[in-house]
Amino acid sequence: MIKGIHHVTLVVCDLDAAQRYYGAIAGMKPLPGAGAAALAVVDRQIGGMGFDHCLLAGRNGYLLLVAPHWTAGAPAPVANPINRPGIRHFCVQNHDVAPLATAVAAQGGSLIAAPLDLGTGNQYAYARDPEDNIMEIEGLPYAPVGEPTWLAHVALVTRDMDAAVTFYSALFATEPNSRGRFGPGPQLDRMGGLVDAQLEGAWLPAGNLQLELWQFHTPTSPTEPARHPFDSGYGRLCLESDDLDADAARLVALGGALLTESLESDRLRAILGSDPEGNLIEIVELRTAGAALAIAALADPDICARVEAGR
Template sequence: MIKGLHHAGLSVANLDGAIQFYTTAHAFEVIARFEVADRADLRAMMAVADSACEVALLRGPTGFLELFHFKNPAEPDGPPEVYHAGLRHICLQAADGDWLYDAFVGAGAKSHARPSGLGTGNLYCYIRDPEDNVLELEGLPYAASVVSPPWFAHVALVTPNIQRLSAFYSLVTGAPVHSTGHFGPEPKYDVVAGLKDIVFDGAWVKAGPLTLEFWHYHQPQTEPKPMVDASRLGWSHFALEVDDLDTEYQRLSAAGVHFHAAPTSNGAVRFVYGRDPDGTIFELLEVLPGHEHLSLDHVTGRDLPAEIDRLVAQFYRARAQAATS
């Protein structure tokens, strides 16, 4: 069974700088830092030319962030745009969106606009970290009762075929596509994206308590991308925690899902890397006994997503009642 979205992986040029940025406002804390050797089995699993890297594992209230500094990273293919295919951003939420924005801009983030509304009750903005990677920040004013550092809410994948990709991750997670939408052109979307006259489709699949979000841009057009090298600077992969890796590996292999190699272990987790239909890398991992602190079962905010869902429903009920009164 899939427990949930465990972490997003980011390949960085400056590990100390990335740690300093992503621990802003206590969004994440470092819980491990270690060296990985260049080995043939790891090169095969990670699909890289050289697996030698330093890794920092960071934990937040609802999930983890894994930062990689490869000794010999693949050449980047230019700054990422929000409509480019692949794992495009992660989302951090807090009750106070302006405070969250000011904290990250103060830590070195670049931005084209302050948080603004889209009619959902949330405030949204895209920022870029000091290495130009995209993050989404969301403020949830209706969650003012929540006392927590900023929390990890979702990963977003941009795709040239949203039906195919959302169906794939529905298969992987065992959860249905629970929402879809078509958006734009409207100025409010342009403000958030920093683009003009955008038109796009969206879809959402639950991955345990957190969410996988999918976007297909029509203006500007999302194009297919070459196969990603996990060592290339930028968002490289994301991981789903499972309770029985062998069962999930066999289930998905039988369904035709491509994995780089058979599951392996680093002593703390067993894991396997695979590819989705767009070529984006995803990981399945199982936490081994004695390392329970690495599991989603032990994050401090494991009940927070359910509380947010309750507050969202309450917000929409109140808005509907106000509209009919």
């Protein structure tokens, strides 16, 4: 059974700068010890080059930063549009979006547009880090004042919403708690830096976080080549499981694919696969020696559900 979204990987050029950026804005801290090394088992197996890494722990989720040792030099950052297919961003929330926006600027990032209201009463903005990777920042007026920043969701852009909802609902053994169509409208265009944006969204509970799915009807998502784990930007979604073999088999039965055999260490077992569109999914089962890396070991894994219950 999938227990939740353990982490997303983010491939960067400057590991120290990325650590400072996400630490300052998302309140994430490097996990001491050998945690990052344990969770980099997939990268060691198929990366094809050396790399440095850092595992950042938030209140209810992790971010694995990976800095490859590119033999021909690091590629130049690319400002990908928000409708590019694949993992597009993760989102952090707070009662007040203003300190998050201030921290983005202080750390050398930028906003696509100033925080704005899309009609929900919340404040939203997309932030680009110095390497142009996107993180969403949100202010929720109903959240408790003074509640430290937490992670809310990971967003994935799909070309087929119905198929994606069917796949991930079955994989997570859940159902969407919300789904709808949005746009066109000036606020939506301003937030995403697009023109005449019309899209469909769905939100699936996934334990500690939500999975946010988007399909862009206009402008449609550009065609993408198959992704390598060390391509710049968001690399893969990592799911924590209590039964790796059963969840890997379910992923295949639902139309996904396995790309490696089971990879093992003293702390965990892991396997790399993909969803039917080719988005990379890692499934990890932690052993007793890896219990300190579990979602349950984080400071507040239930914060999303608690904040929403207090609306």
